[in-house]
Amino acid sequence: MKLPSQARWMRAASLLVMLGAASCDTSEDDLRRALGDPVLDAFEIRMRGQDAAPYEKLLLGMGQVDVTFYGEPIRFDPSPDARAMDLALTDHAHLLGRFFLPRHVKHVDITVRLDDVGAFKEAGAAGLINAQAGTIQFTATRSALEQRSHVVIHLHLKDSLFDGTGGKTLLPSTYIAY
Structure with a gap:
């Protein structure tokens, strides 16, 4: 036809x-x-405030995140929302960004540096947070990351913030959840 x-x-x-x-x-x-180029798996890094009862607002920002494998950098795409996180909202884990692991990588070293200055508001007072010591370091295994495709840094605010001159000082007390 x-x-x-x-x-x-x-x-x-x-x-x-x-x-x-x-x-x-x-x-x-x-x-x-x-x-x-190996096949890459994506994983998220998140941060959540804990024990924030006295704070109405607690603003911290992500400064820099380094994800490495034996000192070699792993690609990390930061979230623009991580520049101003209200950690007084304890029912929300803020997205810091995503990193991409080649299949052969079995663990990574993660370093999260917070901005040098944050802010807080509590009943009757407000001020600045000196967060220069706000660096969090840990190692994450692929098997732990694969459980939920993310890692959550729980920052215990009650144990991390101390009264200082003209405000508060942050010395991070954390635990890591997958």
Whole structure:
């Protein structure tokens, strides 16, 4: 059966689209393998305030996060929302960002540095937080990360904030949950 020219054109176009779509499914993986780039798994780093009862607001920002494997950097994409986290909202774990692990990496070292200055508000008082010592370091294993695809840093505010000259000083007391 001979098709009219327009029908042949439509059939050829749809065939090309189907072939193109089928080839897209594997081309990215094939390209990664050809270039030697391993398959990457994404994991999140989050921070949550604990024991914040006296605080109406407690604002801290993420300064820098380093994720490394034997000193070599692992790609980390920071969340723009992590620049101003209200840790008095203890029912929310703020997203610091995501990092991407090659399949062969079994553990990573994570360092979270907070901004040097934060702010707080409690009943009848408000002030600044000196957070220069606000660095948190820990090692995370792939098996622990794979449980929920994230790690949550719980910052115990009652045990981390101390009265200081003109405000409070942060010396982080944390525990890590997966």
